[in-house]
Amino acid sequence: MTRKFIKLHGFGYLLLAPAVIYLVAFQFYPLFETIRLSMYDYSLIANKGMSFVGLDNYKFLLTEDDKFWKIMWNSLVWVLGSTLFQFAVAIPAALILSAKLRSRGLWRGLMMVPWVAPVVIIGIVWKWIYDGHNGLANYYLSALHIIQENIVWLGDDFWVWPALLLTSVWKGFPYIALMLLSGLTGISKEMIEAAHVDGATAWQRFTRITLPLLKPIMYVTGLVAIVSSWTKFEMIWALTNGGPGFETSILPTYVYTNAFVYYDLGKGSAIAALSMVFVLIIVGIYAKLFGKEND
Amino acid sequence: MKPYKKSFVMLISLTLVFSLVLAACGNNNAANNSGNDKKLGNTTDNTSGEEIDWKTVKADIRFVYPGTSESEKLFAETFKDAMKEKYPNVNIEFMYLSWADMEKKISVMINTGDVPDIATTQDVTNFVQMDGLEDLTPFMERADSTVKKDDFLPGTLDYSTIDGGTYAVPATANAFNLMVNEKMLNDAGMKLEELQTWADVEKAAQLMTKDGKYGFGYPLGVARFAFRVPFTAGYSNDVLISDTSEGSKSKYIELLTHFKNLEAYQPKAHLTWGYPEMFRAYSNGEVGMIPAGTFFSSNVYSINPDIINVSRAIPYPKGPSGTKIQTPVANSGFGIYKGSKNKEVAWRLVQELLSPEFNSTQAAILNITAKKETKLEDVIKKAESVYPKAIDGHKRIIEDFMGLVAANGVPMDKIVGQPEMESIVQENMVKLLTDKSDAEETYAAIIKGIDQVKAKYAK
Numbered sequence: 238m239t240r241k242f243i244k245l246h247g248f249g250y251l252l253l254a255p256a257v258i259y260l261v262a263f264q265f266y267p268l269f270e271t272i273r274l275s276m277y278d279y280s281l282i283a284n285k286g287m288s289f290v291g292l293d294n295y296k297f298l299l300t301e302d303d304k305f306w307k308i309m310w311n312s313l314v315w316v317l318g319s320t321l322f323q324f325a326v327a328i329p330a331a332l333i334l335s336a337k338l339r340s341r342g343l344w345r346g347l348m349m350v351p352w353v354a355p356v357v358i359i360g361i362v363w364k365w366i367y368d369g370h371n372g373l374a375n376y377y378l379s380a381l382h383i384i385q386e387n388i389v390w391l392g393d394d395f396w397v398w399p400a401l402l403l404t405s406v407w408k409g410f411p412y413i414a415l416m417l418l419s420g421l422t423g424i425s426k427e428m429i430e431a432a433h434v435d436g437a438t439a440w441q442r443f444t445r446i447t448l449p450l451l452k453p454i455m456y457v458t459g460l461v462a463i464v465s466s467w468t469k470f471e472m473i474w475a476l477t478n479g480g481p482g483f484e485t486s487i488l489p490t491y492v493y494t495n496a497f498v499y500y501d502l503g504k505g506s507a508i509a510a511l512s513m514v515f516v517l518i519i520v521g522i523y524a525k526l527f528g529k530e531n532d
Numbered sequence: 533m534k535p536y537k538k539s540f541v542m543l544i545s546l547t548l549v550f551s552l553v554l555a556a557c558g559n560n561n562a563a564n565n566s567g568n569d570k571k572l573g574n575t576t577d578n579t580s581g582e583e584i585d586w587k588t589v590k591a592d593i594r595f596v597y598p599g600t601s602e603s604e605k606l607f608a609e610t611f612k613d614a615m616k617e618k619y620p621n622v623n624i625e626f627m628y629l630s631w632a633d634m635e636k637k638i639s640v641m642i643n644t645g646d647v648p649d650i651a652t653t654q655d656v657t658n659f660v661q662m663d664g665l666e667d668l669t670p671f672m673e674r675a676d677s678t679v680k681k682d683d684f685l686p687g688t689l690d691y692s693t694i695d696g697g698t699y700a701v702p703a704t705a706n707a708f709n710l711m712v713n714e715k716m717l718n719d720a721g722m723k724l725e726e727l728q729t730w731a732d733v734e735k736a737a738q739l740m741t742k743d744g745k746y747g748f749g750y751p752l753g754v755a756r757f758a759f760r761v762p763f764t765a766g767y768s769n770d771v772l773i774s775d776t777s778e779g780s781k782s783k784y785i786e787l788l789t790h791f792k793n794l795e796a797y798q799p800k801a802h803l804t805w806g807y808p809e810m811f812r813a814y815s816n817g818e819v820g821m822i823p824a825g826t827f828f829s830s831n832v833y834s835i836n837p838d839i840i841n842v843s844r845a846i847p848y849p850k851g852p853s854g855t856k857i858q859t860p861v862a863n864s865g866f867g868i869y870k871g872s873k874n875k876e877v878a879w880r881l882v883q884e885l886l887s888p889e890f891n892s893t894q895a896a897i898l899n900i901t902a903k904k905e906t907k908l909e910d911v912i913k914k915a916e917s918v919y920p921k922a923i924d925g926h927k928r929i930i931e932d933f934m935g936l937v938a939a940n941g942v943p944m945d946k947i948v949g950q951p952e953m954e955s956i957v958q959e960n961m962v963k964l965l966t967d968k969s970d971a972e973e974t975y976a977a978i979i980k981g982i983d984q985v986k987a988k989y990a991k
Contacts, residue, residue, distance in 0.1 A: 280988075280989075281639055281643060281658075281661070281662050282657075282658050282661035282662060282948070282949075282989075283661070283988065283989055284661050368801060368804075368809070369799070369800055369801030369803070369804060370799050370801035370809070370813060370818070387800065387801065389800045389801050389803055389804060391753075391804045392752075392753070392800070392801070392803030392804040392962075477753075477804070478753070478754060478755070480753065480754075480755060480955070480958060480959070480962075481752060481753065481758075481803065481958055481959060481962040482755075482955055482956075482958055482959020482960075482962060483955070483959065484959075484962075494955070497636045497639070497640075498636075498951050499949075499951055499952050500639055500658065500662075
């Protein structure tokens with residue numbers, strides 16, 4: 238490396254260095270370490286040390302573990318359900334909050350409350366709401382004569398996933414609504430007014446103008462929502478601990494249980510690596526389906 | 533960019549780079565405290581013969597303390613202040629964590645070599661498996677030690693002993709039992725003395741279940757407690773929940789059937805309960821009997837102190853195949869982490885913790901001391917300031933616990949791989965109690981799962 242090169246480019250590399258060091262130390266190194274550990278039989282409490290087992294952990298999870306595919310399915314329900322329902326709530330919310338409303342700033346601020354509140358606290362609050370014995374949900378539904386007897390929301394096969402998804406939607410939709418709001422402000426009012434003058438109905442204006450123009454921002458926001466839902470471990474942990482048993486576990490809770498409850502770091506790392514592969518596949522499919530038109 | 537501006541930006545960038553590098557290198561607390569044991573003699577063999585002037589000894593002690601109730605925190609701070617006076621250069625830093633969080637955090641710390649000094653312990657099995665705790669036997673065998681193996685109530689030290697090594701010294705005895713709301717029981721037409729068998733428990737639960745109140749509360753929502761309840765009851769039917777032998781099958785199925793029989797007398801919500809929900813329901817008089825332990829008073833007092841005055845502690849009654857009523861007894865105590873650089877100071881503090889002064893305070897909070905020399909009257913006297921609104925009831929509960937430990941106490945079994953077994957038991961108990969499987973199927977599924985866990989940990 239010559240002095241001239243350093244003089245020409247040294248300062249640029251120096252500016253890049255903190256970010257590069259950060260990425261290497263806190264992103265790439267843990268990633269490679271996770272993959273390395275996944276190829277070992279490494280339990281902290283088995284008193285056997287570490288032994289290289291190649292792909293055995295993966296083989297066990299994919300072919301012998303009777304819980305893995307059920308948990309994988311739960312993860313898909315959690316991610317796709319959260320993302321779709323968050324959009325379903327966020328789109329009308331964004332449209333309402335972009336309209337001329339009295340105290341619009343205040344409403345926009347209030348909408349953000351669930352999003353800025355800590356996940357664990359939200360989880361505890363919703364756990365109280367869903368309490369099958371003294372919960373608010375049962376109290377109001379009984380008072381309105383909608384239910385005759387209490388529902389154990391988080392312990393009932395039928396209700397547990399709707400309850401979890403409702404909480405996830407409540408927590409996550411403000412972010413999507415905020416992104417869509419920023420998209421809506423970029424849409425020309427003249428174009429909407431012109432369509433109105435041309436006789437387009439409100440539905441037509443929404444489906445033919447607003448929605449297509451929102452697509453790029455919806456694409457990016459959807460991507461973020463998928464990835465953040467996939468890793469949203471705390472919400473399920475606070476509400477159900479992933480149980481009973483593994484009934485409401487998703488892959489991140491399964492990683493946690495194996496690595497930090499059972500202290501099986503080898504298997505935990507293998508689940509984490511598989512989880513990463515699956516989320517990449519989902520993101521790839523998403524990009525294939527929706528990415529092209531947004532290029 | 534002007535040269536001076538460029539230099540300034542370069543300086544900032546360099547500072548950032550070095551900060552990151554230094555941050556990545558981390559701060560090994562052990563390194564900061566290095567040398568205390570060297571100054572004070574060998575870790576486990578302080579044979580230098582030199583008199584130590586403890587006023588001059590310097591150390592920063594990290595003390596992992598999972599007591600998160602107000603009374604437990606007050607105890608910790610009082611101890612810290614007293615030690616500061618006695619050992620001016622010893623700084624104690626308490627790390628307040630819940631039991632569950634503590635296990636995870638410490639396991640990571642042990643494996644990264646950044647270990648604290650003093651551990652508050654219950655089940656030491658996992659930490660011993662991780663080679664994280666110091667064997668305290670050599671410390672206790674020293675001539676000048678104020679803590680000796682013979683100081684403890686029968687059975688309590690056994691819980692901290694593995695393969696001849698003692699990895700924690702017990703401060704309090706933890707017995708697991710059945711708590712009964714005596715008033716609800718009497719109102720239902722039964723006396724406490726009538727609760728002798730599982731059939732009696734089922735009958736009492738049935739009679740107490742009326743007018744929106746329930747007879748029994750089994751917290752199934754958290755794997756640890758879902759496991760602990762049948763584990764406790766099993767002792768009185770001569771069956772250990774991890775026993776997968778064919779010989780124990782009928783006793784095991786009796787155990788499962790007992791909980792199936794109780795299901796009709798529990799609020800449906802118990803499927804999602806942990807201890808907080810169970811204690812809340814019991815404290816509010818919504819549930820008449822709960823499986824709990826010596827930690828009962830500290831958990832219910834802040835919700836409803838009056839409940840203590842109507843509560844009685846009894847051992848879990850005898851199962852159909854049980855030869856006698858048995859109560860598993862564990863302990864809560866203190867250990868020293870193997871990687872600590874301040875073992876001598878840590879041992880000194882552990883001895884202070886087990887002195888009658890501090891041990892009686894801790895027992896006042898957690899009900900039963902594990903030390904013979906701590907006097908019951910001292911414990912009760914101190915409990916008056918901890919539980920002022922329910923002191924009569926609390927005294928009676930302490931006497932109940934003392935009695936049941938003396939008459940029915942047996943050392944609680946330590947099970948390697950228990951966390952994995954807990955999930956298996958929870959999953960299958962839920963299936964059993966929600967009519968998705970019968971007792972035979974539940975038994976088969978639990979045994980299969982437990983055998984797999986055992987195989988994994990077989991040496």
